[in-house]
Amino acid sequence: MEKIKTTVIGAGIVGLSIAEKLSQNFDELLVVEKEESFGRHASSRNSEVIHSGLYYPKGSLRAKLCVRGNKLLYNFLKKHDIPHRNCGKLIVATTEEEKSILNELYKNGMRNNVEDIRIISEEEAKGLEPEIHSHGALHVPSTGIMDSHSVMKKLEFLTEKNGTMISYATEVSDIKKVKDGYILSFKNDDFKIKTEILINSAGLWSDDIAEMAGIDIAANNYELHYCKGDYYKTTRYRNFQHLVYPVPTNISLGIHIRINLNGEVSFGPNAYYVDELDYKIDETYKQDFYESINTYLTIGKEDLHLDDCGIRPKLQAKDEPVKDFVIKNEKNLGLPNFINLVGIDSPGLTACPAIAEYVEELIE
Ligand SMILES: Cc1cc2nc3c(=O)[nH]c(=O)nc-3n(C[C@H](O)[C@H](O)[C@H](O)COP(=O)(O)OP(=O)(O)OC[C@H]3O[C@@H](n4cnc5c(N)ncnc54)[C@H](O)[C@@H]3O)c2cc1C
Known part of the structure; x- marks a missing residue:
């Protein structure tokens, strides 16, 4: 042996x-x-996003390893000349009420030592991403995308x-x-x-x-519980400068704008529990995508096309913390x-x- x-x-x-x-x-x-x-x-x-670490509770492994991983990963990408873009992201409040969630995320990000985050007004958010409607946003400069x-x-x-x-x-x-x-x-x-x-x-x-x-x-x-997420792509928009996220839900970061290094735009992932590991997708959740995206960006159903999906290995069962x-x-x-x-x-x-x-x- x-x-x-x-x-x-x-x-x-x-x-x-x-x-x-x-x-x-x-x-x-x-x-x-x-x-x-x-x-x-x-x-x-996945979304190929380099996260900042602002969502996770202080002291958790997720928070510590994400904040440190963010820095180490940018160093690795630069050292080896791997395509990436430190584009930053906006988490948008889609209603007045959601502004309090932005404040909580901001405070959590500060506790986790996420650098340079800032709550910005609706006007400033519009200046950064003219197509996006919001009631204000949290600007997170350390977020980026990479060629994983x-x-x-x-x-x-x-x-x-x-x-x-x-x-x-x-x-x-x-x-x-x-x-x-x-x-x-x-x-x-x-x-x-x-x-x-x-x-x-x-x-x-x-x-x-x-x-x-x-x-x-x-x-x-x-x-483990399998939590699937689909993506839809569009050619209606191109070249957003920032990733754009709604406020997070209990099981995911929300259906966000995913941009790749070529400027192509897609949306996702949603989150639903499945029993089997199966990457087939269909249009069951198209209406949810349409409604969710239209809270921050105007788009018609005819401009949303199924793209791909991933499955998360979650320790969290449905409705658990x-x-x-x-x-x-x-x-x-x-x-x-x-x-x-x-x-x-x-x-x-x-x-x-x-x-x-x-x-x-x-x-x-
Ligand atoms: C939809 C979605 C979006 C996401 N977006 C992001 C994001 O934007 N940013 C971010 O930071 N993270 C994101 N994630 C999370 C990230 O993708 C995962 O945390 C990460 O890829 C996990 O990597 P891994 O190596 O642990 O798992 P995997 O990539 O699944 O690798 C595990 C490997 O183990 C192998 N394996 C399994 N069993 C055996 C066996 N018996 N013998 C030998 N080999 C075996 C498998 O074949 C597989 O290759 C996302 C995840 C999903 C699903």
């Missing part, structure tokens, strides 16, 4: 960030990914350059805890690997991996150096370099 000191399960943006970070100091490191290439799930089906595929490609390149192997089409199917580590088995393959440090970065399947390692996921509240990321060394559950990442929903894309630092600190 082959022995590898450290194994990372999952080559989404989080697993790749962890692997890239550890590969700088760790000799024997392996990444296993069930798909044929990196980032086939949440990491390629290029980020993952660079992380893959750097990880492999440091001598780490990334094994694609390699699906972990069983984990056995032994005295000094873990034995991994793989689907459709007879070989096994023994590893001392095991990192679960399996995104939508991270609860399954935790269960394979022997964790009672119900007792530990690690059960928002839960924080789980990122733990599960030594208290009798699994030393099983580093468990469960429920890495938004802002996982932004937080990924900070998550990687945090994971390195958890390894003993």
Whole structure:
């Protein structure tokens, strides 16, 4: 049986960030990914927004890792010349009543040390984005957009350059805890690997991996709920200068304007719970999109066309309070150096370099 000191399960943006970070100091490191290439799930089906960190409760992992991740990510993008734009965003009050929500978000952002945020008037918001109607907005300059595929490609390149192997089409199917580590088995393959440090970065399947390692996921509240979000695109508008968001809901940041680096415009994601992992989409929610977008931008249904979707791995079940990321060394559950990442929903894309630092600190 082959022995590898450290194994990372999952080559989404989080697993790749962890692997890239550890590969700088760790000799024997392996990444296993069930798909044929990196980032086939949440990491390629999202808004590609570099978040500021203003939404999350002070002291939560989400807040800390997003604020730090924002800075680390911009540094990484600049250092490696990866396409991105620090465009900033506007969170708009679509009624007078929503202005109090902007104030709460502003105060929360200040508590989390998000830089340069400012409440602006309806006139100033109009000056920044003439097509948008609002009753005032929160201006968040540190928000941006990036080419996340290029980020993952660079992380893959750097990880492999440091001598780490990334094994694609390699699906972990069983984990056995032994005295000094873990034995991994793989689907459709007879070989096994023994590893001392095991990192679960399996995104939508991270609860399954935790269960394979022997964790009672119900007792530990690690059960994931799939929360799908669709996007609609339009050619009616182009080249907004800022991302534009409504105020957030309990389960999502709201149907916002997504802009890409080519200036193309789409809207989403909405949020609805599903039982299956299935990326097929239809027009069930078109009316909701139409109504929601028209609270801040005038658009006809004929200008909205189905685009794509993503599925969030949420720890939060329907109508429950928002839960924080789980990122733990599960030594208290009798699994030393099983580093468990469960429920890495938004802002996982932004937080990924900070998550990687945090994971390195958890390894003993
Ligand atoms: C609709 C949507 C919009 C979002 N927008 C944003 C945004 O704008 N900004 C932001 O910061 N975040 C955003 N997010 C969140 C962000 O996309 C995720 O937090 C991030 O991509 C999670 O990365 P990951 O590597 O943990 O998961 P994934 O990308 O899902 O990667 C997990 C990997 O593990 C592999 N795997 C699973 N099981 C096994 C196994 N048994 N063996 C081997 N490999 C396995 C999978 O194949 C997969 O490649 C959004 C998410 C969604 C769904």
